[in-house]
Structure formats: C-alpha cells, structure tokens
Amino acid sequence: MASERYNPRDAEPRWQKEWDARKVFETDTSDPRPKYYVLEMFPYPSGRIHMGHVRNYTMGDVVARFKRARGFNVMHPMGWDAFGMPAENAAMERGVHPGAWTYQNIEAMKAQLKIMGLSLDWSREFATCDVEYYQRQQHLFLDFLEKGLVYRKQSKVNWDPVDNTVLANEQVIDGRGWRSGALVEQRELTQWFFRITDFSQDLLDSLDDLNDWPERVRLMQKNWIGRSEGLSLRWEVANRDAATGHKDITVYTTRPDTLFGASFLAISADHPLARDIAASSPEVDAFCEECRRAGTSLAALETAEKKGIDTGVRVRHPFDPAWELPVYVANFVLMDYGTGAIFGCPSGDQRDLDFARKYGLSVVPVVMPAGADKDAFTVGDTAFTDDGVMINSRFLDGLTTHAAFKEVADRLEATMLFGTPQAERKVNFRLRDWGISRQRYWGCPIPVIHCDDCGVVPVPKKDLPVKLPEDVTFDKPGNPLDRHPTWRHVACPCCGKDARRETDTMDTFVDSSWYFARFTAPKEDAPTDKAIVDRWLPVDQYIGGIEHAILHLLYSRFFTRAMREAGHVGLKEPFKGLFTQGMVVHETYARAEGQRDWVPPAEVRFEETDGKRRAFHITTGEELVIGSIEKMSKSKKNVVDPDDIIGSYGADTARFFMLSDSPPDRDIIWSEAGVEGSFRFVQRVWRLISEAADALKSASSNPAKEGTALSISQAAHKTLKAVEGDFEKLAFNKAVARVYELVNTLAQPLTQVAEGKADATTVGAVKDAVMILIGIIAPMMPHLAEESARLIGHDTLMAETPWPVFDPELVAENEVTMPVQVNGKKRAELTIARDADQTAVEEAALALEAVKSVLDGAKPKKIIVVPQRIVNVVI
C-alpha cells in the first residue's frame, strides 16, 4: 500500500470541529461522577501566545484529557488576566483605548489557543476586565470592608514625579522609575490595604498540609511570611529631658540571651522618638532626612555603610540600673518591622559589630561555641551568630543559648516597669498587609465615595458596578480617572451632598486572586454559587510558572480565607495540587555595535568555522553576537512564535515535543532540531498504523496470553500501566520515552500485519496493542489519536473513549532476570522463577559458569539475595 504522509493541516481542524460540535469539553457541574478541576494560570493578553504558554497549556491538557478518560467529570476552563499597565502603555504610545487593545489581543490569542487543540471549556471564558467580573470583585471588596478585612492608612510609597504615579518596588530600578527614568521619591499616601496579616499564622500552618505542592514553593512562602519568636522589651530612659519626655523605648529582639552583650540601642529615622528629637536638633533632623532618601534603592543596601547619630539619650540596662547605654538613630533600622528599635549586641550580630567598630562601642563576647575555651575566645571582625554557651553574662553564664533565652524572658516578664511587665514574649511576622491602591485607569475601580461630611462611604451594592468610564484621555501623565470631567463627581449615598469617587483602582493581583472560584459559576449573579463552588474547589491540579510561587499564590490563599469569612466559599485552601513548570529559554542574538540591538532567532543563520559556532543575519549577512540563554521575552526578541511551529509541523508535534526529554519542572532550551524529531515520530506512528489499517480494521482486539505474540501484549500492557503512573505524577518526559519504546516494539509486528505475514493470534494482539498505544498518546497528541483510531475502525471519538484497562496477568512477571555480583561486581545474569526461594536462588547463582570461574573454588562467606532484584556473592 502506498503510504501517504500524515497531514496535520488537514486533520487537526477537522477533529477540533468535531469536538466543538459535540461539546465534549463543556462541563456539566451537576454531573454526579467524581469531579476533577484542572487549571493553568490564565494568561495576560499581551497579543501573542509564546512557547511558555504552549508548554503550560499542553501539560494541563494532558492532565485534563487523561482524567476525563479515567472517568472523572473534568473542569478545564480558560480566561484572561486582562487589567494592567501594558494596555495603558499601548494607549499612551498608540492612542488606542486600553479596552479595545485588550479585547483585540484576546481574540488573537484565543485563535492561537484553539489551533493547539486544547480540551478547554470555552463556555466559561471571561476576562477580568469584563464589567460582569469586576463588578463581583467590587461586591467582594465591600463584603471584606464590612468584615474589617480592608482598611485605609497612610503609607510610604515610591512616587514617580514625572509619570505622577505610584510605582511598585519591582518598578524602581536603581532608584529611578522604570519608564520615566526620574528619581523616585518617597511619599506618604493614603492607601487601601487588605488585612492579610490577620491570617499570618494560619497561612503558615496550613502550608504543612499542602502535600501536593512543591517543597520549594512551600519554603518560599514560609520565608516570605517570616515568623520569628522573640521578646518585646522596654528600656527605661535615664535622661528624660534629652528624650523629649519619653519614659522608655520598646525594642524587639529574637536574642534576649545576648542582653549582657548589649552596647547601644538604635532606632529608626521614622521612630516617634527620632522625630521628636529631630524637631529640636538640626543634626539629627538632617541625618533622618538622609536616611529616608537612601532608604529605598535595593542594590544600594548591599554596599550601604552602617551609619548612625548619637541622640544623647541614655537608657538603663534591664538587669543593672547603673549600666547606661547610648541611643542612636541608625540607617539600618526599619520602622515597619518589630518596634522600629533594636538593641545592638556587636559580638552576636555582624551589622551591630560593624556599627560598634565604626563608633568605638564596646564588643563583649557573650556566646561561644560549645566546648570552646572561655579565655581564648574573642570576636574580631566576624560576629559569632550561632547557638552556643553563655559567657560574660552574670547569672546566665554556662547556660545554652536556648536556656538563656528562657531565663531572661521569664525574669523580665515578672519584672514591673511603670506598673506593667518590662517584657513580653512576642511573635513577629515579616509579612505586611497588602497595599492594593493603584493610581491607574485600567483596573477595577475601588467602590467607595469620599464625602466631606460622612467620610469614606462604601458604594451601596445596588449601585454596583462602578463602571470605568470609556471616554478617557492618555495624553497627560497621571491617572485619567482623576481628570475625567464628570466621572468622579457623585452624590454621597449617605447624605446626598456632592461627593467624590475614589479614583484609585485595585492592584491586578486582586483580579487573579479569585478567578478560579468564578470559573465554577461564571454567570452567577453573586460572586460565587456557594453550592457549586464548594463542590468544585479546591482546584485539583494547578499548573503555572514558578515566578508566581509567592505573591499570586499567597494572595489567592488569603482571598479564599477572606471569601470564606464573607460567606462566599466554605474552604480556605484554593489549590490542592500545584505544579510549577520550567521556563522555555532561548539564546539571544544582538548586532555587534550597541549590544542592546536584539535580533529575533528567525532572522539568524549559523556557520561553523574552526569548531566555533557563529551567527549571521539572514538578510544583511552581518555577524551577530551570540548572547546568554534567557527566558523568551519580547524585550530581548529571543522568541519563537508558536504559530510558525504549529503551522509547519502541526499542533500534535508541538505538544509532543514540549512534553519530551526534559522533566516538566525544569527549564528547556528551545531547539528546532528537537521538533523535527517529534515530527518524524508523528509520521512514523501514522505510517505504521495506516499500512496495517486494512488488516487491523477487520480483526478483533485480543491480547495474546501465550505463544509468540505474548511479548507484544506484555509490552503494550506494561507500557499502559507505567504511563498511567507517569501521568499521575506529571512525569510526561518518561511517558514519552515509554511510548517510543512501545512503538519500537510494535514496528516489526505491524509491518508483518501489513504484509499479511501474521497469524490471527498475532493480528489480534497487535490490534489490542495499537488500541492501547492510541489510548495513551491521545492526551498528548489528540488529533493523531483520533485520526489513527478512525483508520482502524474505532468509531467513537477518542476524546470520549475511556482509558484502556491493563490486564494484570500480562503485567506480572513469571520469571525475573537478576544480576549476579561477586564482591559487588556484576559477573553474570540469572533468570529464575519469580517466586523462587532464597536457597534456590543461591544454588542457581553458584552454579553459573561465570560465577564458578571467578570464585575459583573459594567458599563464599556470605550470599546476599534481594528477592527479584540482585544476588551478591561475597568471598
């Protein structure tokens, strides 16, 4: 038979149409079968999908199709994380409305996702910029406000004086705004905050139960929440005049054990005491100003010198009223952690040590390594920060660090200062409340109104949505909502007088903090349908990039808890299983002069001279600089458009390649050569099956239990079992390898069937094996699976065909082949009955010629037999 090539351009759209027509992937939430919710992190509609999306959504699709075949009622939705800065930038640069730009991008990207053949339920699609979505988000905001989970406070922000907007920390590069390049200022602004810190302990504790999350992500969240146990401790001021009337200073410490090593107190430039002193001291005031200016820049902190200024205030040591210590304002003390004041123990903290050396303060070692010589132990330029044994610490001497902590805490909790205990044990968290105010147009409006008489008034729910106005201009910097002629003017819902709308919008991370819940009932009038959301959450398998390991996932965990308090869901952990897939990376290419002039890979050709790989521009011929391998990004132009790949090889090839070779959580370097390998495999499978199709069509599927065809059936059923395990563990690269192996095994039998040289038993076994093969490739290469199945007479869609069932008898081994070692070196192989007992194995092993010749008559000292594994003869 003449074998034609498989043509994905013809086959793929055909099957996609059929799936659509039968609504195979639409989820009926009331279907009684067990549910399975698969979700990939929804994309920002930047305009085109990239290889990272292809990888992410392919993995999710394999899981969705596999679980569907396994009999689960699967939900696999898709939507758009559609608010954000790029749309406003486009508006500023090209004069298009952010909404128009965004929806246009969504259309383009949706078309790209469709040709990938993903098993998505598009009937649940929404964008976060749809008023139908953000209206419910405003509803949630009002509920949170009522529950006390939202509040306003003054806070310091990075202010870009050119763009007139607040910048996130990540948008400040070397102290300058990332767009304008202007020096960023610190400003005090009144902002809205979510009370995520209410849940600090619970968010931390619950991490232990998230067993299906990567350990790495749990650890990152744990560190981010940053719990520490310490002591809040008051120091009595010795000279109240100098301290402008302050009686005491409260510090937070995790090392009360080192109290006898203290040589100074340091307070933040924003500490109330520092502010009071600054009012009358120009020197202190100037120093505080300097601290505030330098405080932000990230990289600068690395090299920043520890600086301080003596305030003149003196405090008494808690255990020795005669011992007075100086109080400094220091540039390294943060106002928003602990109490904004510390005591410095130079011998036990590197920073304190640097500071003490600079200002000539005493350095008394108080902790030494266990077993060290007390008299010989000194502290030079390196502080001793580990646990150890107390020295030079009066009643603490000889105690361990841990015991000393307890002793100091117990004593000071029992000591009274001005009528209250001098210290109390305190748990501190690094986690801060979540500031969500953005001075931006393209975001969800915060639904409150400011009235001169009534203050901050929530928008009544009946007045929702607070819609973004369409007629806005981007010709000037700043927030277009602020200068809109009418939008912000509104009557106070309380008193009816003229009032103003809040013009800040919400951080886009808010939008993505509950979309997974909305997908379960996307048309519901309330934010969720309680019965449905409680049945469908948590998401069973969530898949996305590691870059969201902290913020998005933590915010979503908080939001679910907040929604539970407001009665919208009944659980607190939104994602049962989490998988973080690796990035798709690629070399970068740049024109030699002006290294930032990037060239896309599609315009590069390569030559090899003297073993050195050189890159040239495809049209101009100029030599290019081959740069580092980086995440595919628009700015570096090192992107490969998925459309090109899918256009030339088809969706199945692109999908299969994405799953091949590398473990899914590892970064992959994109290579065109690898795609060709996957394409060859697609063609090979097609050719082998189509050549044997006529014979297989009329045959009945029958695994062989004995005879020459037995090995065919065993190979197929063993592969089936193994691939099931691989898919459950998302080990797609292993599944791919096993599929290759199975096809290698089936190649010869299939050719025999095609040539009519196979007996009836073999044809039956081959048909059974081929149906298994099609079944296991269906989640990965769904179009090829449909096409092949139809070819051999399978007349239902593979998308609706249950997962094949392996025959335990064919998977079990009757005989095992074990290596036989002598003194740990392999000398022979032994094939023996699976259930052979120890003595039988020992005897058989010693009877082997190869073993006998190595032993050379020597008596074995010991024979180790690990059943079904290995034999080791020790002489």
Next chain:
RNA sequence: GGCCGCUUGCCGAAAUUGGUAGACGGAAGGCACUUAAAAUGCCUCGGGCUUUGCCCGUGCGGGUUCGAUUCCCGCAGCGGCCACCA
C-alpha cells in the same frame, strides 16, 4: 549576608530513591534503497586496554555498606528565592 536547590555521554535525559549506570530521544558517523536527493530502514556511538574478556567512569576529596548517581561529612562550580527583618 541568609535560606534552598542543582552538578550523570557531544546534547536533552533515565535509573522502580541503597541493587545491572546511561533506557528513550537529539546530534554525529557508517551502510542499504535511489540516476541523485529527500524520505525510510539497519548499524556504531562514555573512556581505556593486552578486546571470547578486563579495567576505569555519575563535579572533586573522604566516610558508611556485601553493594552508593542515591545516605553522611568536607570542598568547588552553577542557579533560584529573600535580602539592613533585629
């Protein structure tokens, strides 16, 4: 600076986490088919040697064990997250 992870052929990787190291794929080389090319099929493919076979080999140095890619200690290189967090 703190915490965490990784290191296996030319390359991506596998090894049932203490039991035959390198499955499977890619690249490369050879052969067959062909007028030729493509496509396809077959073979070789960690290093070395005195090549029926033997020795070495999982970043480096030690250790535990009958047996270590896997466990322990130390070192080096690469990467990630957090970063003046008291």
